[in-house]
Amino acid sequence: MSDEIRPDEARRHGTPPPNTEAEAGGPPLARLGIVGLVVLLLFGVPLWTVVFSGAQWPAIARIVGSLAVVGAAAGLIVGMTKGHGRAHSDGWARIGDTLLGLVWIAFVWSVLGQVLGLVLLLVGVDDPARSRIVAAAVVVAVVALAGWGRREAMRLPRVKNVTVTLDRLGQGLDGIRIVLITDTHYGPIERSGWSADVVAEVNRQDADIVCHLGDLADGSVERRRGQVAPLERVSAKSARVYVTGNHEYFGEAQEWLDHMTSLGWDSLHNRHITVMRGGDRLVIAGVDDRTARGSGEAGHGADLTAALDGADPALPIFLLAHQPKQIDAAVAAGTDLQVSGHTHGGQIWPFGALVRLDQPVVSGLSRHGTRTQLYTSRGTGFWGPPFRVFAPSEITVLTLKSG
Incomplete structure (x- = not known):
């Protein structure tokens, strides 16, 4: 053979x-x-x-x-x-x-x-x-x-609270709470207990929406199933949504999308959902990672036009895109807020300076164009080296306020 x-x-x-x-x-x-x-x-x-x-x-x-x-x-x-x-x-x-x-x-x-x-x-x-x-x-x-x-690197991430004002957000959605986790990178180090602790902390935040922004795991569904399993217990009042990161495209991107769907999450593979509260609506869209098109995975590739197909253009758009670098398409589409991970905040200082050569933002809230804002998380886990130096991990709680 x-x-x-x-x-x-x-x-x-x-x-x-x-x-x-x-x-x-x-x-x-x-x-x-x-x-x-x-x-x-x-x-x-x-x-x-x-x-x-x-x-x-x-x-x-x-x-x-x-x-x-x-x-x-x-x-x-x-x-x-x-x-x-x-x-x-x-x-x-x-x-x-x-x-x-x-x-x-x-x-x-x-x-x-x-x-x-x-x-x-x-x-x-x-x-x-x-x-x-x-x-x-x-x-x-x-x-x-x-x-x-x-x-x-191994500790339960700190909770970071961030308030974001969106001019087009309806009054009924004022105060909506969105929890972000990203870059969990379940991999060679067995972290099922850590995963369960993260889920427990997320559930304590009483979120309306919970997002996983990609780089879920390194390896196949079969190898990492146990570490990912606690995510099935994440609770949210309105939605649990997931998009792929670049590391999914080293392995089983479609399989991970399907697996997260089986755990009860909405896998936003270039598509959107709409949530309603207090009579007002918010479009939650997700796109594939920017590396997807070149990965060889059939039917994959970031496509914001497809993700927003059928969405009411008058509604505010909340976009999940793994890399901050995807912000240009978000600005062109009139997105109100993009949330991303990928950078890990540099993970081990001063690597953030090198990350900044490739990405427009390393961490935090930034404004792009006349309407669009971007929040970049430092990540919930870590990739590769089990160290975080001057780049702490985070579970992010976004509170959206109406402008």
Whole structure:
């Protein structure tokens, strides 16, 4: 039997379809070169800062430190390959993801350590004392931030209350409460208990509408069913609505839409529903993630025109779109409020600065055009590295007010 995995089979396994060019002749040299350079920088800068530089540690310390860093680099490569490649091993994914988070923190604070070293140099502190102070400060910072960051990632998210005024919102809908959860990323770390706690917190908010904004899970419905199961118990007075994120399109997007429907949620696959309260109505529309069209998933692709087909143009529009970058279409369609996730608020500082290069907003409420507002959640869970550093997770409660 052939070992080849067809794109449709890859989707059922919850992994991206293989690149045929890479399968035939191996990864392009340019890609390997970029990956190699990134790994060298991520591990090389902390190694230089803590072990070498001008600290003049004993030879045994330099040898042990070097071996530890080389071992961590190898663990990262193997963990990411086996965890997120064809094998899709949750155990290896946990190793790779954890090492990725740790080395990012170590890299960032090693760079900042070099700044500290420059300050110490300017005030007259010489080596090896200067470099040893820097090394100690970096180690303490990395250990402290890694411990705190993991706790922040695994904790029950804080509830964030936000009031949004919409000029076209009818008086009957004034004060309507909408709870947002997003980017739960149920994956290699078993988080069924955390999922149940999130649902309990959501239910305490007494919401009219509950939204899941995508990136529900990493992997297939079969693998993540248990972690997602508590979402069936989410309560809302008027509606529970869900849209796909980009990670659904690494695997089983349609299967996840169908599964959420089976749990009693409205899966807004380029469509809308209308809710009524106090005699006034609100259009709640949802579109596929912006990556859907290129995923190979038949019948998928963000289509706001289709989502609003048949909607009364005089009614206010509340739009679910996974990525803030989808705001341009929302503005063109006269949307009143778009809600998004995707950014995680950067997740591990200062990654938010890199996110901002791709997305118009990293978190919070912003205005676009003359009518449209956008709320971007920092996310309820985390992706990959089980750390959140200066980017806390959230369960968002939006209270809509009539203008």
